[in-house]
Amino acid sequence: MKKYMVAAALILPCSILKINAQVSGSANPEMGNAQYSAAKSNPASAARFSGDNSNDSTVTVSVKGLLNLIPDTYVATFNILQTAETAEMTEQLMRDRINKFKAKLAGSGVDVKDMHVDMISFVPKYDIQTENRLFSKTYNEIPAGFEMQKNLNIRYHKAEQLDDFVTLAAQAEIYDLVKVDCFHSNMETFKDSLRARCLAELKGKLKSYEALNLKLDTLRKTIGEEFNTISPASRYYSYQAFSRASTKAFRKNGSQNNVNETEKTISRYYMPLALESFDMTINPVILEPVIQLTLQVSVKYHLRSLSRYYLITPVGESKKLILK
Template sequence: MKNLFYFFSALLISPFMIGQVSGNVNYQNKYQTNNTIDVNFPSHEGIVASVKGLANVKADSYTAIFSTTQTGKTTKEVNELIDQRITKSLTEIKLNKGVETFVDMISFVPVYEYEVEKKVFNRKTYNEVPVGFELKKNIHIKFSDPNQLNDFISILSNYEIYDLVRVDYFSNALETIKKEMMNKAKLLIQEKIKNYELLLGETFANAEKRIADDFVVNLPVEMYNSYEAYNSSSLNLKKSANVNQTNKSTTLYYQPVFNKEFDFIINPAVLEPVIQVQYEVKIFINREKEKKQTAKTDREYILVTPNGDLKPINVNSSKPVY
């Protein structure tokens, strides 16, 4: 009896354990097909040899953009208040080594509100009147150590700057990585073509060939998905029943391109958000054209002379050979 209890307990717990391993994202089936690179060829009869490569490139510099807003009754007040906040925060941020900053002017507009005009025998009239100004600026911070971002957020929050708009990733190694990917793809596609020749027992040396290739670069800011983690109860209620649903927490997570569709991968293990470079090369081999050319070349034409002699004709020449 005790063994049966443990057995059924294991059955009840095991689905929960599997769910924890796969992640809560599977509650809503948020995993989607990756938009991986795909180089298309015109439709022709023949053989297409293709190679796909993926490179995960760690960024060597970052740019974080924070947005700040200031309101006030006069233009002087607005400018003084926002400049004080930005200047003091950037003075602390620049104490970090290798940090560069830039302040981007976004907008400076008047702010309006409605004033009620009361009349004895008429309806209320709402007039829009200016009450102040709103100034928006963005702070750009360039840095090389990703751990510094937490320090920047802490400093800026002390001056009521909370809005982290985005973080851009940059790498100086992209051109080198692209050349490495092209060299790897060249060796692999040559190996594939040789394998096709062995399987078919023929050579493609004289066949018509066409080639196409392309790169796609995916930045981390483009690769975030969202989902809501919850499990709601289903109730059999009347249509007239009032149901008040609570707001669900939305989670964002980094979803890189899966590495399952590629012939080779550079730096396959991904721990942090990275720049992902995809490369694909395709070679189209027109075997039909080669066979027609071979068949035409193998034909022999014989001319019978008036004397009854047989003379071969050179098909590549306009004149017969006597």
Template sequence: MKIISSTFLILCTLSLSAQHLGNFNNQASQMEISRANIATADMGNARVIGYNARPVASVALQPSNVLNLNLRSLYNVEATDYTAVFNINQVGETADETTQLMSDKINAIKAELRGKGFNGKFAVDMISFIPQYEIEVTKKLFSKTYTEVPVGFELQQNLLISYRDDADFEKILSACASAEVYNLVKVDYYVKNLEAIYADLQTKLLTEVKKKKEYYTALGFDMSEYDVHMADAKYYHMPKDHYKSYVAANNISMDALKQKKGVTRIKKPISYYYDPIAHSGYDIVVNAAITKPVIQLGMDLTLRYVPKPAKPIAPVAPVKEPKPKVYVISPTGPVDIKQLPNS
């Protein structure tokens, strides 16, 4: 009995520990959805945003007289404008009927939203307008003739709805559903003061560079004796770029256990969640606390300080060999100059 109790206790402990993992079972590696951001280091856009699925092993640092300065900055900002895109597909027997039905749907959506005080903008993107054909069979005495004849038309358009208040999205969904428009293509996020945000990141990066140079100077490096090489990059990620998928764990039916029948597994639907760029590896993070999907702006700066080449030593001028001379004065007054040999 003690052995059974101990085994049961161990199993319960394992179950409780596993529960901290939640229902997450990443299916992104199976490419089940097109917008999945693969959570492995060698696939998807993980390499671009610096995602690292495994902890980096500690490596001994290699000293060098070349100073490499790599700085990364990230700015989390809520969107100031949104655009929701809905696809509408309408069919009709005639071209006029098809276009009229499409207009009725769009006008119904506009009327309902304006009736609720919606102040956004609407735009229509024409996708296609094509006739639909069927085969008409004409029987003759010794043969049959198959002829394509138009039986209707298909009109496809995208309705773009721009808004500023995030709370208006529920109104938009309700109005579209009332008009039997359910195909939400995407929601784009925009920021008005984009230049000001990048300028703020540049200022913060320059402050970090100044601190690093002071640090190098304190270590004994004379920064005036180094040539600097630089490279920089910036990027802009919208929330739709960072949704991942997972499937909840398949649970065993308790009824099957009670009735002592075969195990019945319940198929779970694919779920999605927003997984923004992780803050690890960044030197600067602005608005680190994220409570909803945001736009993530980044700027990276790399500086390489290389010692300046040594100044060339000026050549020493050759020493001129002396040319001794002897002045001979005769008793009568004339002076005779004699050149002596160097040896």
């Protein structure tokens, strides 16, 4: 079970059944047995070397880089819902469940400082009471109890710990894993590494373009950067893999029997950004969901003018001007 999918329940159907080629699997948009809930996730990258077709006076050179970073800190959020007839009883039952869960977490090695209880809501619940009169009925709302919701956030550092948290939560009658957020404590350092690699790649491209005899005006240029951070939770997709039963036998026999279809299982899988959309990738091989850092560096150069200028002196001589 992957631990990064935003879930409404503790157990998620995240496995992929591979019944075709090993590198394809059921999660293949070209196959006819899958219905997808997401569009193409890796659009083709734009041209990285182009000129301005309007006047051929500019050249834009860009580099796209990708860095796959394994998280070192996670925060899991469990939602706890409690109802009771009175406010006091609701609060007491909620406190008992949370304390039981926190005690089990502490027993598994989680520090109390890594737990935080977040109050979400505390509202009365109403029921309808019917009041019979001589010629009519009146429906009145009356207090029927209270509902309280709290979230328990847990910080941890090893992905496999979440399996234990799910088991401990169920023992405390907590069954709703809301989400898991991923972080890295040294994110800025990796951003700098990605930027340095992209700039080095950009310099290499510019040097290779010298063979085209392009005279780039280094004094007239603009530079732009676009940085993005993609969390694992945003890269999960779902599909339904199934094979429909043949209805030829029904049509052949002339039967008009209705076919009752069973509910098809929804599978989910993690799909990171594809490498083909980038010029360079740091840590390309990944085994588990990762934080993906992307950076695109673009430089727009103006081409040097090839026009020649002459100066006519007062005595009628022409001299060539050298423009640098």
